[in-house]
Amino acid sequence: MDRKLNSGNVIDALSDLFILRGILSFIRHDNGPEFVAEAVQDWIRAVSAKTAYIEPGSPWQNGYCESSNARFPDEFLNGEIFYSLREAQILIEE
Structure with a gap:
């Protein structure tokens, strides 16, 4: 992060x-x-x-990562307020 x-x-x-x-x-x-x-x-x-x-425009070649990238904002980022980049790094790594 x-x-x-x-x-x-x-x-x-x-x-x-x-x-x-x-x-x-x-x-x-x-x-x-x-x-x-x-x-x-x-x-x-x-x-x-x-x-x-992974070819450009071919997200199905890495479905797991693409799925995670799509869910991450909804499941974590939209529910948290980060007061610093370091705080975000620590919470995301956990």
Whole structure:
């Protein structure tokens, strides 16, 4: 959770997840700038993972994520008032 994610944020998050759960065979992603960045693609290759790209305009290729993105505002964000970005980050992570 942040105002904007960049390739460094993505690499940090993926590194933490890989440490906790092991290296994934595939990382499914869309064409967002943080995922198509050369640094992220280089890092994914370096850890021997592969990408499973979601074509633009094809949300059915990742239904779980799209469903979560659609429900999240209604189930959490619309019912909470956040007084700072840090407060939102802590509550969302919980």
